[in-house]
Amino acid sequence: MGKTTNLPSPLAGEGGGEDVGKGGGSVKSTCPYCGTGCGIIAEPGPEGWTVHGDPDHPANFGRLCSKGAALGETLGTQTCLTHPTIDGRRVGWDQAIAEVAGRIRSVIDLHGPDSFAFYLSGQLLTEDYYAANKLAKGFLGTANVDTNSRLCMASTVAGHRRAFGSDTVPGCYEDLELADLVVLVGSNLAWCHPVLFQRLKAAKAERGTRVVVIDPRRTETCDIADLHLALAPGSDVALFNGLLAHCAAAGALDHKFLADHTAGFTETLAAARADHVDITTEVARFYDWFATTDNVVTVFSQGVNQSSAGTDKVNAILNLHLATGRIGKPGMGPFSVTGQPNAMGGREVGGLANQLAAHMGFDAQAIDRVSRFWDAPRMATREGLKAVDLFRAMDEGKIRAVWIMGTNPAVSLPETDLVRRALARCPVVIVSDCVAETDTTSHAHIRLPALAWGEKDGTVTNSDRTISRQRPFLPAPANARADWWQVTEVARALGFGGWFNWTSPADIFREHALLSTFENDGSRDFDIGAQADTDYQALAPFQWGGKRLFADGRFFTADGRARLAPVSHRPPMEAPSPEFPLRLNTGRYRDQWHTMTRTGLSPRLSGHRPEPLLEMHPTDAGRLEDGALVRVSSRLGSYVARLRLTADQRMGEVFLPMHWNDQFAAHSVVGRMLPGHTDPLSGQPELKHAAVRVEPFAMAWSGLLVCDSLPALDCPWWVRRQAEGAQIVELAGGPTDQTALIATLDSSYGAARLEVQDPRLGTARYAWMADGKLVAALFLSVDRPEISIAWLAGLVGTDLVTPVERAAVLAGRAPNGFTDTGRTVCACFSVGVNTLTEAIRSQRLTSLEQVGAALKAGTGCGSCVPEIKALLAG
Ligand SMILES: Nc1nc2c(c(=O)[nH]1)N[C@H]1C(S)=C(S)[C@@H](COP(=O)(O)OP(=O)(O)OC[C@H]3O[C@@H](n4cnc5c(=O)[nH]c(N)nc54)[C@H](O)[C@@H]3O)O[C@H]1N2
Ligand SMILES: Nc1nc2c(c(=O)[nH]1)N[C@H]1C(S)=C(S)[C@@H](COP(=O)(O)OP(=O)(O)OC[C@H]3O[C@@H](n4cnc5c(=O)[nH]c(N)nc54)[C@H](O)[C@@H]3O)O[C@H]1N2
Ligand code: SF4
Ligand SMILES: [Mo]
Numbered sequence: 001m002g003k004t005t006n007l008p009s010p011l012a013g014e015g016g017g018e019d020v021g022k023g024g025g026s027v028k029s030t031c032p033y034c035g036t037g038c039g040i041i042a043e044p045g046p047e048g049w050t051v052h053g054d055p056d057h058p059a060n061f062g063r064l065c066s067k068g069a070a071l072g073e074t075l076g077t078q079t080c081l082t083h084p085t086i087d088g089r090r091v092g093w094d095q096a097i098a099e100v101a102g103r104i105r106s107v108i109d110l111h112g113p114d115s116f117a118f119y120l121s122g123q124l125l126t127e128d129y130y131a132a133n134k135l136a137k138g139f140l141g142t143a144n145v146d147t148n149s150r151l152c153m154a155s156t157v158a159g160h161r162r163a164f165g166s167d168t169v170p171g172c173y174e175d176l177e178l179a180d181l182v183v184l185v186g187s188n189l190a191w192c193h194p195v196l197f198q199r200l201k202a203a204k205a206e207r208g209t210r211v212v213v214i215d216p217r218r219t220e221t222c223d224i225a226d227l228h229l230a231l232a233p234g235s236d237v238a239l240f241n242g243l244l245a246h247c248a249a250a251g252a253l254d255h256k257f258l259a260d261h262t263a264g265f266t267e268t269l270a271a272a273r274a275d276h277v278d279i280t281t282e283v284a285r286f287y288d289w290f291a292t293t294d295n296v297v298t299v300f301s302q303g304v305n306q307s308s309a310g311t312d313k314v315n316a317i318l319n320l321h322l323a324t325g326r327i328g329k330p331g332m333g334p335f336s337v338t339g340q341p342n343a344m345g346g347r348e349v350g351g352l353a354n355q356l357a358a359h360m361g362f363d364a365q366a367i368d369r370v371s372r373f374w375d376a377p378r379m380a381t382r383e384g385l386k387a388v389d390l391f392r393a394m395d396e397g398k399i400r401a402v403w404i405m406g407t408n409p410a411v412s413l414p415e416t417d418l419v420r421r422a423l424a425r426c427p428v429v430i431v432s433d434c435v436a437e438t439d440t441t442s443h444a445h446i447r448l449p450a451l452a453w454g455e456k457d458g459t460v461t462n463s464d465r466t467i468s469r470q471r472p473f474l475p476a477p478a479n480a481r482a483d484w485w486q487v488t489e490v491a492r493a494l495g496f497g498g499w500f501n502w503t504s505p506a507d508i509f510r511e512h513a514l515l516s517t518f519e520n521d522g523s524r525d526f527d528i529g530a531q532a533d534t535d536y537q538a539l540a541p542f543q544w545g546g547k548r549l550f551a552d553g554r555f556f557t558a559d560g561r562a563r564l565a566p567v568s569h570r571p572p573m574e575a576p577s578p579e580f581p582l583r584l585n586t587g588r589y590r591d592q593w594h595t596m597t598r599t600g601l602s603p604r605l606s607g608h609r610p611e612p613l614l615e616m617h618p619t620d621a622g623r624l625e626d627g628a629l630v631r632v633s634s635r636l637g638s639y640v641a642r643l644r645l646t647a648d649q650r651m652g653e654v655f656l657p658m659h660w661n662d663q664f665a666a667h668s669v670v671g672r673m674l675p676g677h678t679d680p681l682s683g684q685p686e687l688k689h690a691a692v693r694v695e696p697f698a699m700a701w702s703g704l705l706v707c708d709s710l711p712a713l714d715c716p717w718w719v720r721r722q723a724e725g726a727q728i729v730e731l732a733g734g735p736t737d738q739t740a741l742i743a744t745l746d747s748s749y750g751a752a753r754l755e756v757q758d759p760r761l762g763t764a765r766y767a768w769m770a771d772g773k774l775v776a777a778l779f780l781s782v783d784r785p786e787i788s789i790a791w792l793a794g795l796v797g798t799d800l801v802t803p804v805e806r807a808a809v810l811a812g813r814a815p816n817g818f819t820d821t822g823r824t825v826c827a828c829f830s831v832g833v834n835t836l837t838e839a840i841r842s843q844r845l846t847s848l849e850q851v852g853a854a855l856k857a858g859t860g861c862g863s864c865v866p867e868i869k870a871l872l873a874g
Contacts, residue, residue: 831857
């Protein structure tokens with residue numbers, strides 16, 4: 001299924017892509033969202049580009065999820081960064097490059113190499129990442145190159161290296177289909193890796209795979225679970241230690257594998273036995289299934305990694321697979337699912353401050369080897385600062401120049417207020433991004449427009465080590481440049497031209513491939529030397545390391561043996577207290593991506609969860625009502641959201657999404673509340689646990705604004721979303737805030753305003769017109785105004801000719817015959833909750849198949865199936 005873009009069609013002769021178009025102009029590329037890494041085909045048509053799944057790609061075999069299917073819709077609509085700026089002034093690229101190089105040079109000359117840092121992203125392409133890493137670690141002499149992968153995969157990297165001697169994901173996607181038991185630990189696969197979830201679901205239908213979900217929340221992933229263990233947050237190590245002790249007692253260990261291929265078992269089992277876990281009926285069932293099933297895959301994600309005990313959690317899982325010998329064989333193994341499209345590529349080039357390049361660390365031999373390969377004049381010789389520490393050092397004035405690429409740290413890091421203060425204090429802040437206004441670009445002295453997905457050209461590596469091409473099919477905007485190009489030009493301006501003489505991403509890929517094989521001879525896992533001379537343009541997806549590693553029981557440690565790591569339970573750093581009695585957990589929504597710079601522009605995707613919700617167990621609510629606005633506070637900061645009461649939460653725990661930020665709402669940066677506690681080995685912050693309290697956010701009035709463009713609002717609370725043709729804004733304020741709000745709207749929409757007030761009911765309604773067209777409408781009342789939002793949104797920009805039409809707008813009520821489809825459930829076919837409920841009622845639908853036949857809902861990517869089932873259940 002695809003979606004047509006609103007961009008000019010290349011067939012009409014206006015678009016680009018002709019140099020890359022293959023097979024009648026269609027282009028094969030890779031989805032820019034999650035680490036599943038689905039292959040897509042972009043197809044030109046008379047009305048624009050459509051995007052659909054690539055049937056030949058080994059990650060998805062043609063499938064796409066709601067986000068991938070909506071890709072066409074988010075092209076070109078971006079509020080793009082259109083030209084380089086220096087201190088707010090528009091400049092040409094020559095000047096921008098000279099200025100970046102000049103400012104970096106002067107900071108380093110005065111304060112030394114370690115006063116500079118790159119902060120990179122798993123959304124960069126491997127070639128971009130390689131270039132930045134090489135410049136910093138080989139030529140500027142600093143290892144202060146860290147990435148948002150620190151917030152994402154760092155604990156897995158540390159756990160893999162501790163167990164295997166290398167950062168290796170041993171298995172592949174097919175293993176989930178060959179397994180008899182799949183254990184999902186801290187992973188909401190249904191929402192975060194939807195295509196992988198669909199593959200697992202299909203396998204389950206075929207062979208009856210058992211699925212266990214280990215997550216404090218009941219998520220949509222539980223839809224296919226035979227067992228959901230709603231464990232206490234942070235108790236994974238104890239749970240897996242208990243499992244190891246159980247497997248030992250049940251005779252389920254592989255003693256030959258342990259003896260021949262591992263070390264550390266005795267201490268590890270002793271530590272496991274010393275840990276305490278309550279063996280409930282459910283836990284006992286899980287232990288029994290695990291002990292008695294050979295083909296087990298344990299999938300883990302952020303519920304494991306984003307913890308102050310993240311690395312220990314990873315090793316607790318790896319210990320089990322090593323002790324049972326279930327690794328490197330079809331249908332078994334530990335499997336870390338990566339988040340970002342190129343989280344793995346970043347690890348491969350050394351994008352983390354404690355990695356050098358090509359999966360090498362900072363040992364003397366590796367430093368010497370990479371230094372010789374690069375012919376590096378100023379090699380970094382020790383690890384650099386990890387993200388949380390890096391921004392703390394910036395706050396202390398130790399980092400005096402930073403170049404941020406492809407990430408939004410003013411939203412996504414914990415201790416966000418500190419991060420923002422650090423950026424405000426840092427004398428040189430350079431930001432490369434595709435989007436003009438983000439919470440981070442607002443701190444930049446120099447802004448550099450980067451190519452976006454569909455324009456950029458390079459490679460990415462997905463969760464199962466498959467390297468795929470991202471190919472451009474859109475013309476590059478006049479002033480945007482690839483990230484690798486920006487780094488290369490700055491390197492040249494700094495005098496390193498001879499070492500950065502690349503003219504295309506293909507040149508960089510070749511160098512990267514050669515480094516991976518340089519003096520390797522099988523001693524390092526990552527070796528793609530065979531691809532160095534490949535035809536880069538035609539490069540088909542390939543998996544490095546083959547389908548599975550470690551089948552031979554040989555690991556990348558000095559003695560070739562894997563290490564079991566003795567680990568013991570440690571609780572999350574912040575414990576609830578009388579002042580902050582609840583535990584805050586954070587994570588993702590199905591149809592939003594991170595800080596919403598792209599998905600926030602899509603009406604279909606924004607319709608699924610139109611605003612952030614604080615999810616809470618009804619027992620904890622007290623007098624708080626479902627749907628009320630509440631203020632959540634930690635010792636560091638606060639957040640305002642609407643309350644959603646649900647028994648899917650455990651008592652004493654609440655959940656908020658990570659996505660919203662200052663561009664989309666007031667008081668909705670969750671990182672402001674999160675402390676910067678990190679895992680001692682990986683440096684990964686504990687983004688899933690903070691102690692908070694929840695109070696009513698009582699306001700004198702609520703409002704709803706429908707408009708085509710939104711002015712800066714000075715209102716105690718607001719949240720906006722993109723609808724078809726209009727912005728929809730919910731607002732709330734105190735007694736004195738209304739006058740200021742109306743004044744702001746008057747000054748931006750002009751004075752031609754219609755108005756009706758009903759002081760008795762406490763309501764007021766306004767409409768702003770220009771040339772007979774509706775520009776904006778505002779509804780204020782004590783409670784949330786009940787008006788037909790979708791209908792009104794459709795009227796913005798249209799002529800309101802008759803008095804009846806104008807009166808209808810002010811009444812906020814659609815004429816008979818208009819039905820509001822409601823919140824989007826099925827994003828593929830834009831089917832809303834009202835449409836579904838009505839069809840289920842009036843047509844007496846009782847099964848998914850019937851709903852699919854009647855409305856198509858649920859027949860696309862399948863991500864909404866759990867929600868439709870819930871509606872069917874009433
Ligand atoms: N729709 C969507 N998909 C995405 C993304 C997105 O932004 N939107 N982002 C991508 C990225 S970068 C990433 S990293 C992945 C993340 O993918 P996931 O890790 O699956 O997503 P999260 O929602 O962050 O967290 C997963 C679960 O961990 C649980 N959890 C919290 N604490 C604990 C604990 O102590 N133990 C256990 N066992 N579980 C716990 C949470 O309740 C949550 O349901 O998603 C990727 N896919
Ligand atoms: N509370 C909480 N916080 C979290 C998490 C959580 O679960 N809870 N999860 C963490 C995780 S796992 C992750 S991965 C992070 C993600 O957090 P971020 O990386 O901060 O989020 P994004 O919105 O993806 O930011 C990417 C930025 O790069 C831009 N961009 C996209 N493509 C390109 C490109 O090719 N080049 C350039 N130069 N710019 C580009 C986008 O416009 C956007 O501004 O958030 C982390 N923060
Ligand atoms: S599963 Fe991930 S990679 Fe595949 S289409 Fe969805 S967001 Fe894109
Ligand atoms: Mo991530």
